[in-house]
Amino acid sequence: xxxxxxxxxxxxxxxxxxxxxxxxxxxxxxxxxxxxxxxxxxxxxxxxxxxxxxxxxxxxxxxxxxxxxxxxxxxxxxxxxxxxxxxxxxxxxxxxxxxxxxxxxxxxxxxxxxxxxxxxxxxxxxxxxxxxxxxxxxxxxxxxxxxxxxxxxxxxxxxxxxxxxxxxxxxxxxxxxxxxxxxxxxxxxxxxxxxxxxxxxxxxxxxxxxxxxxxxxxxxxxxxxxxxxxxxxxxxxxxxxxxxxxxxxxxxxxxxxxxxxxxxxxxxxxxxxxxxxxxxxxxxxxxxxxxx
Numbered sequence: 001x002x003x004x005x006x007x008x009x010x011x012x013x014x015x016x017x018x019x020x021x022x023x024x025x026x027x028x029x030x031x032x033x034x035x036x037x038x039x040x041x042x043x044x045x046x047x048x049x050x051x052x053x054x055x056x057x058x059x060x061x062x063x064x065x066x067x068x069x070x071x072x073x074x075x076x077x078x079x080x081x082x083x084x085x086x087x088x089x090x091x092x093x094x095x096x097x098x099x100x101x102x103x104x105x106x107x108x109x110x111x112x113x114x115x116x117x118x119x120x121x122x123x124x125x126x127x128x129x130x131x132x133x134x135x136x137x138x139x140x141x142x143x144x145x146x147x148x149x150x151x152x153x154x155x156x157x158x159x160x161x162x163x164x165x166x167x168x169x170x171x172x173x174x175x176x177x178x179x180x181x182x183x184x185x186x187x188x189x190x191x192x193x194x195x196x197x198x199x200x201x202x203x204x205x206x207x208x209x210x211x212x213x214x215x216x217x218x219x220x221x222x223x224x225x226x227x228x229x230x231x232x233x234x235x236x237x238x239x240x241x242x243x244x245x246x247x248x249x250x251x252x253x254x255x256x257x258x259x260x261x262x263x264x265x266x267x268x269x270x271x272x273x274x275x276x277x278x279x280x281x282x283x284x285x286x287x288x289x290x291x292x
Contacts, residue, residue: 009203012036016203017064018195019057027051039065060199067199073213080197083188088119088153092187094165109133110165113143119153137173144175147183155183158207159191 008016012035015025020039027050033039039061047058067074096110113128126146130139147155157163163184170179195205202209 014039014065017061017068018200018203018205019061019064024050027053036065036068040069063199067201068203071201073201074199075197076199077196080193084154088117088150090147090150090153090155091116091118092155092157092162094162096165107133109136110169111136111139113139115143115146117150117153119150136169140169140173140175144178144183151182153186155187156190157187159189163187163189 007013014020014028014033014035015022017036017039020028028034028039031046031050033042042062042065044055044058044062047053047061048055053061063074063076093112093114093116094110095112095114097108099108109130111130115126115128117124117126128139128143128146130136147153166179166183167176170176191205191207194200194210200210200213202213
């Protein structure tokens with residue numbers, strides 16, 4: 001944790017509330033709202049006096065602050081928690097090299113597409129791997145073929161990363177129209193669903209913050225997207241064939257945590273609480289489904 005973040009937590013600074021960026025923080029401070037507690041106690045009418053803040057934004061800012069102040073998940077929209085029944089579930093995770101490397105002349109490569117598959121046969125993991133830079137097209141084609149065979153499956157992912165990278169892969173390897181018509185319509189962004197359904201008592205709506213609050217623990221707490229442990233290399237031959245490394249890549253498992261009101265999945269789950277609706281009434285515990 002950086003010193004700045006440490007001080008923000010110590011002071012309960014309003015910048016810890018989701019939707020409060022630097023400009024919004026300045027506007028709130030001008031109205032005497034500097035801490036989470038101030039925002040939680042503010043009125044919607046007061047916030048709507050801020051240029052660009054409408055009723056829905058004002059109410060969401062207040063409920064986000066209340067969730068953090070009280071340390072609870074607040075139910076906002078139960079209708080967001082409806083999911084297809086009976087269809088296989090594919091939990092999607094992509095890994096690639098840092099796009100920032102392109103500024104140094106290094107090609108951005110996606111080298112791992114991971115699927116956690118839940119169907120009538122149980123739960124299993126299916127990786128698609130590019131062991132060499134020139135194997136990315138083959139990896140993506142295998143993924144597309146596999147997903148096409150499960151044409152009734154729902155594909156779950158967390159936020160924008162997977163969809164954005166699938167589009168780049170499809171454009172790069174000639175599958176743009178197919179992915180647009182056959183894969184994207186089946187994808188469900190669990191970040192969008194979760195943040196529509198709940199206000200979380202976390203400083204961000206990022207996966208690590210939300211999953212941590214809901215009870216999930218990583219094997220290595222100090223590993224993040226910029227500190228991945230080296231494990232996968234670009235090879236002229238696969239590791240089994242003794243190929244030599246031509247470009248260092250890295251791999252880690254991104255964990256997707258998903259709050260559900262009634263989960264029947266067979267993999268890692270934890271109960272978390274308490275949880276209340278906007279009026280303070282107690283609700284059911286949230287179930288976390290963990291992928292990774």
